[in-house]
Amino acid sequence: MQWLTREQALAILGTKPQSLYASVSRGRIRTRVDEADTRRSLYAAADVERLASRARGRRSANTIAAQTMRWGDPVLTSSISTVEGGRLFYRGRDAARLAVDTPFEDVIALLWGTQLTKLPSPRRSETAAFGSTVAMQYLATCALNDVPSLGRSTQSLQLEAESLLANTLNAFFGYDGGAVHLELAERWSCPQAAETLRKTLVLLAEHELNASTFAARVAASTGAPLSACLLSGLSTLTGPLHGGAWHAVALLLRDAEMSGADAALRSILAQGQRLPAFGHPLYPDGDIRAAVLLDALELPPYLRDVLEMGETLTGEKPNIDFALTAVSVIHRLPPGAPFMLFSMARCVGWLAHAIEQSETGGLIRPRTEYAGPGLET
Numbered sequence: 001m002q003w004l005t006r007e008q009a010l011a012i013l014g015t016k017p018q019s020l021y022a023s024v025s026r027g028r029i030r031t032r033v034d035e036a037d038t039r040r041s042l043y044a045a046a047d048v049e050r051l052a053s054r055a056r057g058r059r060s061a062n063t064i065a066a067q068t069m070r071w072g073d074p075v076l077t078s079s080i081s082t083v084e085g086g087r088l089f090y091r092g093r094d095a096a097r098l099a100v101d102t103p104f105e106d107v108i109a110l111l112w113g114t115q116l117t118k119l120p121s122p123r124r125s126e127t128a129a130f131g132s133t134v135a136m137q138y139l140a141t142c143a144l145n146d147v148p149s150l151g152r153s154t155q156s157l158q159l160e161a162e163s164l165l166a167n168t169l170n171a172f173f174g175y176d177g178g179a180v181h182l183e184l185a186e187r188w189s190c191p192q193a194a195e196t197l198r199k200t201l202v203l204l205a206e207h208e209l210n211a212s213t214f215a216a217r218v219a220a221s222t223g224a225p226l227s228a229c230l231l232s233g234l235s236t237l238t239g240p241l242h243g244g245a246w247h248a249v250a251l252l253l254r255d256a257e258m259s260g261a262d263a264a265l266r267s268i269l270a271q272g273q274r275l276p277a278f279g280h281p282l283y284p285d286g287d288i289r290a291a292v293l294l295d296a297l298e299l300p301p302y303l304r305d306v307l308e309m310g311e312t313l314t315g316e317k318p319n320i321d322f323a324l325t326a327v328s329v330i331h332r333l334p335p336g337a338p339f340m341l342f343s344m345a346r347c348v349g350w351l352a353h354a355i356e357q358s359e360t361g362g363l364i365r366p367r368t369e370y371a372g373p374g375l376e377t
Contacts, residue, residue: 003032003042012052023051025284033269038313076217077360080111080352081206083282088289090206096292104180104201104345108165111206111352114158121177122163122170130187132340135171136234142227149358150223157226157358161351164226172344180344193331196296200327200341203289204320206349212236212243213346213353220354221364233350234343243346246338248276249325253306261305265313277306277322278314286317293323297330 004012009020009029020043023029028051030044081090088095090110098107109116142164149157169175173187181198185191207213216233224232237243252275255264268275280287299307303326307318321338328337357364 002045004045004048005034005042006040009043009048012048014052021284023047025281027281033314039315041315076209076364078208078353078356080349080356081208083208086283086285086288088203088207095203095206096288099199099202099292102202104198104205107202107205108348111348112158112161112355114162116162119166119169119175119177119180120162122166122175130170130172130174132172132336132343135168135343136231138171139168139227139231139234143225143231146225146227148223148225149220149229149354152358154355154359157355160226161355164230165347165351168230168347169344172340188333188337190331190333193327193333196293196327196331197341199293199296200324201345203292204324204342204345206346206352210242211239213349216350217353217357218364220357221362223358226351226354229354230347230350233346237339237343237346243339243342245276245321246325246328246342249321250329250338252277253303253325253329256306257302261302261309265306265309269313275310275314277318277325278310279316280319283317283319287319287323289320290318290323293320293327294318297323297326299326300330303329 006017006020010017013020020029024031024041024043029047031041034040034042079091081088081095083089090098090107091113093110098110105116105118108114108119166175166177169180173184175183181194181201184197185194190197209217212233215236216229219229219232220226240247252264252268255267265275294307307322310322311317324338324341327333327341334340
């Protein structure tokens with residue numbers, strides 16, 4: 001693959017640097033670190049040429065539609081959340097500011113548009129086992145038996161969402177009806193982490209139309225039960241390019257603790273892989289969610305080294321996967337805690353989108369552009 005300097009890319013595109021950076025942040029132009037000067041980035045020539053040729057000629061409707069599916073332009077209208085100017089907003093409220101001292105339950109009410117002050121007590125669990133597997137099993141059982149969401153009032157869906165969330169949290173960690181972050185800290189035997197857990201839940205509650213939210217919203221568009229919408233989102237979240245990204249970060253941090261940050265980071269880059277803990281297409285100046293969480297943590301030396309060296313090597317800030325894994329490591333949370341925190345928080349956003357989709361109606365059913373063998377005559 002051929003690579004271009006910033007000056008070469010700008011000359012071909014005929015745009016300002018801000019436009020180039022926007023294309024990178026949306027995933028339209030791939031980049032890598034310039035080995036001759038790790039403070040600089042190089043840009044994929046094929047991507048630059050493609051964008052330049054598109055600008056010279058009018059794009060077809062098919063091309064535009066295809067490009068919106070990967071970090072492209074908005075494809076659905078929603079009043080729930082958005083990322084603008086490097087900031088995350090929940091119904092117009094800055095999520096970073098909400099994370100300062102807003103209870104998680106108040107954020108749930110904000111995203112759902114309700115007057116919720118606390119979740120109802122869940123049904124008593126018949127098993128002592130808790131965790132992601134138990135939560136998925138619970139939702140799968142509900143999805144087969146619950147009433148479809150189609151044709152129901154917003155209020156009835158909101159009330160069901162409260163009960164469903166409480167019982168899903170119970171499956172995850174044994175929630176019993178109190179303040180979520182306090183009960184979570186108690187169940188996980190880390191009372192000192194309560195405030196950090198609250199911030200984490202608030203910051204991860206919603207993130208516009210990411211892959212798992214899109215899956216949940218598609219399920220809602222068919223009229224599926226709210227539990228099925230949660231199961232769709234949770235299943236999608238397991239992927240290593242989404243909620244499962246913490247696994248790669250955990251391995252990186254483990255190697256850094258054993259061999260040193262420099263050796264661990266260079267080992268990944270030497271294999272031609274992208275560092276899993278840095279950069280986010282929607283936050284070219286740094287993932288604000290990670291910044292808020294990291295400000296609340298006292299990083300041990302090896303984590304501080306990974307952060308500083310990673311920024312130097314990639315030219316990018318740590319992302320939420322780094323921060324989430326750091327929270328788990330520093331507070332010695334249970335195995336799988338990063339995924340569970342992500343899942344429990346994001347259930348709120350999935351339910352908000354499922355309810356909104358039920359209000360707006362309409363089946364989400366994109367078409368494919370066929371590229372297979374010729375059709376029989």
